[in-house]
Amino acid sequence: RGSIPHGSIFHALIQPTPVPLALESVRAGFPSVAQDYFAGDFSFDENVIIHPDTTFILKVAGDSMEGAGIFDEDLLVVDRSLEPQEGDVVVAILDDELTVKRLLMHGHVPILHAENARYPDFIPQDDQSLSIWGVVTGNYHSQRNTTMIHHGNTPSGHTPLPGVSSS
Amino acid sequence: MSMADGTISADPGAAIEGIENDDEAYAMVDEDAALSSGSDDGQDARTPPRFVLADANSFFASCETVFDPSLAGRPVVVLSNNDGCVVARSAEAKRLGIINGTPWFKIREQAMHDHVVARSSNYELYASLSHRMMSVMRNFLPDQEVYSIDECFLRATGEDEALRNTCSDMRAAVLKGVGIPVSVGVAPSKTLAKISNHWAKQHSGNGGITLWNHIDRKHGDEALASVPIDDIWGVGRRLTRKLMGMGITNALQLRDADPVMIRHRFSVMLERTVLELRGVPCIEADSDANGGVRKSQILCSRMFSSPVTGFETLAQALSVYAQQACHRLRRQHGLCARVAAFSSTSPYRQNYTRISGSVVLDDPSDSPIIIAKAACDALRPYVDPHAQYIRAGVLLLGLSQADSYHTLEGFEASRDEHELGSTIEDISRRFGPRHVGIGYGGMRGGGHQDADTGAQWTMRRDMLSGRCTTRWDELAVVHAR
Numbered sequence: 001r002g003s004i005p006h007g008s009i010f011h012a013l014i015q016p017t018p019v020p021l022a023l024e025s026v027r028a029g030f031p032s033v034a035q036d037y038f039a040g041d042f043s044f045d046e047n048v049i050i051h052p053d054t055t056f057i058l059k060v061a062g063d064s065m066e067g068a069g070i071f072d073e074d075l076l077v078v079d080r081s082l083e084p085q086e087g088d089v090v091v092a093i094l095d096d097e098l099t100v101k102r103l104l105m106h107g108h109v110p111i112l113h114a115e116n117a118r119y120p121d122f123i124p125q126d127d128q129s130l131s132i133w134g135v136v137t138g139n140y141h142s143q144r145n146t147t148m149i150h151h152g153n154t155p156s157g158h159t160p161l162p163g164v165s166s167s
Numbered sequence: 168m169s170m171a172d173g174t175i176s177a178d179p180g181a182a183i184e185g186i187e188n189d190d191e192a193y194a195m196v197d198e199d200a201a202l203s204s205g206s207d208d209g210q211d212a213r214t215p216p217r218f219v220l221a222d223a224n225s226f227f228a229s230c231e232t233v234f235d236p237s238l239a240g241r242p243v244v245v246l247s248n249n250d251g252c253v254v255a256r257s258a259e260a261k262r263l264g265i266i267n268g269t270p271w272f273k274i275r276e277q278a279m280h281d282h283v284v285a286r287s288s289n290y291e292l293y294a295s296l297s298h299r300m301m302s303v304m305r306n307f308l309p310d311q312e313v314y315s316i317d318e319c320f321l322r323a324t325g326e327d328e329a330l331r332n333t334c335s336d337m338r339a340a341v342l343k344g345v346g347i348p349v350s351v352g353v354a355p356s357k358t359l360a361k362i363s364n365h366w367a368k369q370h371s372g373n374g375g376i377t378l379w380n381h382i383d384r385k386h387g388d389e390a391l392a393s394v395p396i397d398d399i400w401g402v403g404r405r406l407t408r409k410l411m412g413m414g415i416t417n418a419l420q421l422r423d424a425d426p427v428m429i430r431h432r433f434s435v436m437l438e439r440t441v442l443e444l445r446g447v448p449c450i451e452a453d454s455d456a457n458g459g460v461r462k463s464q465i466l467c468s469r470m471f472s473s474p475v476t477g478f479e480t481l482a483q484a485l486s487v488y489a490q491q492a493c494h495r496l497r498r499q500h501g502l503c504a505r506v507a508a509f510s511s512t513s514p515y516r517q518n519y520t521r522i523s524g525s526v527v528l529d530d531p532s533d534s535p536i537i538i539a540k541a542a543c544d545a546l547r548p549y550v551d552p553h554a555q556y557i558r559a560g561v562l563l564l565g566l567s568q569a570d571s572y573h574t575l576e577g578f579e580a581s582r583d584e585h586e587l588g589s590t591i592e593d594i595s596r597r598f599g600p601r602h603v604g605i606g607y608g609g610m611r612g613g614g615h616q617d618a619d620t621g622a623q624w625t626m627r628r629d630m631l632s633g634r635c636t637t638r639w640d641e642l643a644v645v646h647a648r
Contacts, residue, residue, distance in 0.1 A: 053302045053344065054303065054344030054345060056643070057636075057642060058642060059644050060644075061644045061648075063648075070647065078645075080345070081343060091645050098643065099645065099647070099648070
């Protein structure tokens, strides 16, 4: 009882996508061709988050990972679904806290390495196993002396430097 | 899961006695499913469809543990809105004998002594993790029906072992990716899937997955005989008493009862339960829970942080709840025909009273102004000016779809013509909830992290964890030291 005629499926496939008419009135000259192609800007997270369901953003507190380019107050992008590999920066559970370290192998023993000489590595004892919370896929480090963008908060006014003009 | 109060309750009808349905799950018979699985098609080698029920273990407590690993293995309780009652417990807290619904103040001292960690309910976090968990599971078995915040039905076919492997992978993916442990029951009907799931939780050593076929093969009728009648999905407290009076005290006896007799003496719904216990699927997808669309009613109720006296103050609260209910109504493109409101004093004090009233709207509406006013009007005549009210709520009834509402000209629905509701929603989306609203609904004050209004009756949530996935200023911290 093939109730769906094949013709209608084919028809649906060749249906052209409707193209909106010019969105604004143009008084003279040609309408903007670019308008037809504009479907909204890309978003940053769709490029850096592969698995949205299992990716979490955490905030870094401390300086033990500065060697990896991860600084205090940075935003950390952590994907829990990834299998941790040697060399990955990971979020581990240490002393009941979430901690960011690099996962390295000491022979056959996985250890957690801090990317700052002032901090020791964590080497699990015989009966301990490492508990990995997620794999860090990236971090966002603000280069400006402004607090992280909160909704509604506009950055505090910066006075222009003498002799520097902005275009 | 049962919750004393709260807006995410799976079964809002349970919160108020005497108002409508408690068997809304049984919307319609899935005739196709009933027919196809009841008869075998002879040569057809395909296995009949199975129902998979996946249900998070101690969901709220598990959510709290995701961003706070120190809670792992500890007794954790989650308190209702306003830190009133225990609404969820970790396995360790259950082992201490703490019961859901217990007022926190009654057990606080003992709980502190037992090192119980109490958390205010962080529904924003739970909803976010629920969404992620459901989405992950959808990748494994596509035909998903989200039944409540922490459980869903999925349909599956295939051989037992293959199905067990799929469920096992699904369970592992949710645990690893979202941090939530789930139990899975697989059975030929939803009711049996529920029972299998329950079994999975009670009997360890099955990897959190239980197939009804295996239980049946191993334990035979003893399995159903061990399930008390009031543990069966869809058998409420009211039915339990009547069934017990007839000598039906467990699932086996209900399964073997005469379905026709059950239909005559109870309802079609209970007859379906009998069939489901026999492995004949006949409970259709519950569109009530599907996509959050509620067919029969929308409830919004809360407890106050301190008792409220007098109509004026009560009306402020009603207006806020009406707007929240309205928001949900609009989200499902619905109209409501009747607005009910209720309020009660503390059941733990003397002179416990409960008042309620309802107003039939002139025309079905989705306007927050009309609905908020109706909610106040509904309760106005009953308010005792001296009573100390501790909770209140608004209920929208007689729901219909806005698109399908057609009447004679001149009798159109009182739609929200000024787009007030959508304007309020736009503003909320941009600036956070409750910055604008009708009446006191818009008051912003010194509440917790701008979530609450400044009015005196708003919720107390002293032990609230961070809303780590939905608020930029409440992100979980990861230490670099």
